[in-house]
Amino acid sequence: MSDLPIDIFTIIDLIIMSMLLVVGIALVRLNNLFAVVMLYGVYSLLAAIWFVSLDAVDVAFTEAAVGAGISTVLMLGAMLLTSREADPTPVLRRWTSFLIVAATGAALFYATLDMPSFGDAASPANSYVGLQYMHHTISEIGMPNVVTAVLASYRGYDTFGETVVVLTAGLGVMLILGIGVSGGQAAPSAPEVQSKTAKKSKDVSVKSTENHHIVLQVIAKMLIPIIVLYALYVQFHGDFGPGGGFQAGVILASAVILYSLIFGMEETRRAIPPRFVQIGTALGVLIYGGTGIVTLALGGKFLDYNVLNAHDPVHGQHLGIMFVEIGVLVTVASVMLAIYYGFAARYRELKDQDW
Amino acid sequence: MSLMSAISSISGLRDLLPHAAALVVVIPLLAGPIAVILAKARLAWLWSVLVAAAAFGLSLVLLGTVLGGETITYEMGNWPAPLGIIYYVDSLNALVISLVSGMALLALLYGWPMVEREIEPKKQAMFFGTFLICLAGLIGVAITGDAFNVFVFLEVSSISTYVLVAMGAGQNRQALTASFNYLILGTIGATFFVIGVGLLYMATGTLNMADISRLLADGDNDRVVRAAFSFIVIGLGLKTAMFPLHTWLPNAYAFSPSMIGVFLASTATKVAFYTLIRFLFSVFHAGAPFETAMFDYVLAPMAITAMIVCSVQASFQPDVRRLLAYSSVAQLGYMLLGLSMGTVAGLSAGLLHMFNHALMKGALFMAVGLATLGLGVIQVSEMRGMGKTMPLTAAGLSIAGLSLMGVPLTAGFVSKYYLVIAALERGWWWAVAAIVVSSVLAIFYIGRMIEAMYLQKPPSHGDDPVIVVRSPILAIVPLYILVAANIWFFFDPSVPKGLADSAATLLLGGGAP
């Protein structure tokens, strides 16, 4: 309730939005794929900051972990399999795309004319079902983070579907690229990958424990347990603050990817065999769906957590949400690893033939 | 039916029947990951057949209940409607669900000999797992009564479809490009759809379809709702392969594994078409001026263009499966035409054509897959003499082709007949003209195949007859089930026609504009 016509948050929003616009335009105009991947990371991070400013902390956290974090790593992995430069787009196609995007934008602008103003408490989105969630969550589910309550219980079935979407993406990568269940010889570790332009033949012959990486290895050994611990914190703190299975799964996977970047693919495969990852992708969905089957067996409807505890429905909700979040964690972490393994397996294949 | 009552008399199963609406999706959805863990191809296939049969059985249970005049509502997590997600079954989607699960069962039976030859052994178990997830996704889209849940299951089905199409890469590397194109366009479609749903949420504050519809009736037709309408129509139009947005379809159908071609051609666009109907008629109000204008000046012309242009394109395709794919886009034009009339008769005819088209295209793709297996047929010209070398397949292909033309004694005739009647009722003589032109073109492109099969001599190497791989019985049986269905539903279209009529009446609230 300040007297100023524009408050500080609006200014911050405007600055972030204009930065998003600039990054977006740069993304479209660049042909260098490495720069594009990096700018995507920047874009996601900016978007995450903007979401924080809009008070959508859970969304911001997911955007930062998935969009800016692991996507960038996976995109870099994918980029290694292709060239660093994109072919320039033909002029005609460029203009057609521009026209389509402009028309879409115009339609959205047209819609804004009748939109309720931002943060309007009387708008339908803020006053109807959204408000009911706010009122009911404490008595029905008993946890302070309404986002988690909506995501895992009220609309838990949607989240089940989303978990299956993640699994399907992983299945796609495993089917099309394979994740090297058959195993094979040592894969190069990432620092060697970076130096591929220089002395490839020498790098492949040396062990990855070469003293060049000693600093990285020491620090990584210190960090990886902390990252795993943080993932578990995010997983189990989701009831109270931002967090949950999706973010935790991504963070857990990133710990393994860090390990693999520094200690090599071979070591990682020994620690977490591809078949294990493959089963993990399916297992998470089964844990989620299994919770639903248990509620059916106990006489409730699918995913009705109230029946999990006959005396205290709220406790039942807590249990149910915990189980399904574990399911999400297992599937998301496994799928991220499966995608990473898919690219890494591919890279070795290429190396044998062409590099 | 006695088998059915025997099954349901087992008390444990009877307890599950109230949950049929949820289980018809959840069973395949959970069976998919289990198939991935099974890792043995034959085991995974048997498991998939079992699961598809269970899903088909459950959908028949739902269909039976709906035919009894009830609608089924199932609250997920026992949360009441606007708070939670509900499943809602009425005569419109009971038909679609039965169609999808039935076609999945037939495609799986047909698929084993095909998959054995087309897909690497190591990948077969995961392939069947992905197929089950795709099946669950398609049923999930059809059964839900929640606008956002539609998006989630649309994604489940779409992403698994991209993967399944890409698995054709074992036969032809072009499958990968086809799948990638489909992925890009499909994702754009999904994004448009979810923007539309977001705008609807902004305008109404709820995601439950019935609730949105109720709230839209109160408010005036504001710009947010209009934008939502446009975004949803374009998004679902991409998924339905509505005329100018169909470019992904021909290659995706042509290069996918045979079994997937059969399944997609008979279900994927049908489910998207159903969703379009659901949104146009039971979420938005079809009588509103803005929507009527969209129907008359956008949808109907697009439908007509698709019927003619894509039939012409089909006529000039050398590749059999691409020919059939272009014909699918043209046939979707028929369905859209029925929809855009905005009358009970038109909508009912469109729905009936959707059902019949699934039967005929399923049979056609099955027969072509067998021809590819037996003779390595890829082009129409390579089909010469098939009437002699592969008589069963050729006969099945011809009968399904006749149904596609709309010849009497086949199901295709029935739906085209009702479509013409509906167009005349609406006074759209130009639509009737388009139907006739498009049917003549169908005679031409199906005629090319029949001519090659029966009037040309089989190819031969000198004096030796050409070597034919015998068609597996397991694949012939589903083909003939579909062929028989194509004939059966000419003589007795009462079940699909009745369902289509009651669905159309329900959607238009009795009073047609």
Place this chain on the structure above:
Amino acid sequence: MIEWAPILEVLRHGTAGAFMLVGALFMLIGSSGVLRLPDFYTRIHAAGITDTLATVLLLAGMMIEAGFTQTSAKLALVGIFLFLTSPTATHAVANAAHKAGLKPRLGTVEPPHPRDVDLNEEKS
């Protein structure tokens, strides 16, 4: 009798502000360094300033502002994490560049005598 509480409060805000301001200043210096320094290794040196000193100062400022709360503890953890990772990242990048065969631009700077520099030439 002097009321210490408000004075301390003002001091706290002031110190916090000063820390953050200095941090922001280092951020600016680092950024301009990344843009203006001549080669990869000197630029990475400038980037190191923003990663370590500037960030730590900013975090310290925020911790002073937050006082003895859970937020401060979290900020301290962030600080420790950055203290470990930022130099390591800088090291990894420099190491990779070195292994890829990128040579630093060595050699002494030999500026021309001002008398030799023509004003027009400098403009062009």
